[in-house]
Amino acid sequence: MRTRLALLGTVVLFAAAGCEAGEGAAVVTPSAPAEEIVEEPAAAAGGACILWDYKLIEQTTGVRFAVAASDQVQDTSSCVVQTLEAAWPDLTLSVVETTKANADIFLSERMPAKATKLSGLGRAGYRLTTKAAAGHGPAVEIGWLSEAKQLQTLRFTFAKDAPAAEVKDMNAKLLELAKALSTTNG
Numbered sequence: 728m729r730t731r732l733a734l735l736g737t738v739v740l741f742a743a744a745g746c747e748a749g750e751g752a753a754v755v756t757p758s759a760p761a762e763e764i765v766e767e768p769a770a771a772a773g774g775a776c777i778l779w780d781y782k783l784i785e786q787t788t789g790v791r792f793a794v795a796a797s798d799q800v801q802d803t804s805s806c807v808v809q810t811l812e813a814a815w816p817d818l819t820l821s822v823v824e825t826t827k828a829n830a831d832i833f834l835s836e837r838m839p840a841k842a843t844k845l846s847g848l849g850r851a852g853y854r855l856t857t858k859a860a861a862g863h864g865p866a867v868e869i870g871w872l873s874e875a876k877q878l879q880t881l882r883f884t885f886a887k888d889a890p891a892a893e894v895k896d897m898n899a900k901l902l903e904l905a906k907a908l909s910t911t912n913g
Contacts, residue, residue, distance in 0.1 A: 788900045
């Protein structure tokens with residue numbers, strides 16, 4: 728900023744003094760320096776964002792996210808990542824620090840009514856696909872009770888008009904990401 732002001736001041740002084748650019752003289756045109764955009768790691772947002780990074784997400788989902796935000800409400804930490812281009816798709820992770828629920832309680836009381844049980848993820852898990860609503864496309868959600876007795880939920884929300892094949896493919900990709908994020912006792 729100081730450089731721009733100094734350059735602008737010099738140009739104004741030359742103009743006021745009646746100096747002209749003669750033949751062969753160089754004309755200096757002030758230009759703004761290129762701004763460098765620095766991408767902060769997702770973990771820099773804190774909260775549940777400390778559990779993942781953009782590379783891991785891109786490798787498993789095939790989507791490049793670049794913006795992360797987190798929140799903490801009582802014992803629940805969350806993180807949402809988005810692309811730079813639009814509000815959707817987005818990917819949300821929420822983690823409840825600890826629960827006394829066992830697998831039976833999780834499946835009977837925490838699993839949404841239209842969800843299907845998942846095996847091979849923590850102590851118990853479910854998958855739920857919802858239809859497009861409120862300006863966004865469908866969503867795929869995976870929730871599970873981890874081995875460390877945490878309630879974890881991943882939700883991928885698509886942009887409006889997402890192809891059905893992409894939604895179907897995201898089921899396996901999101902399960903892979905959930906397995907990578909699932910906390911253990913060790």
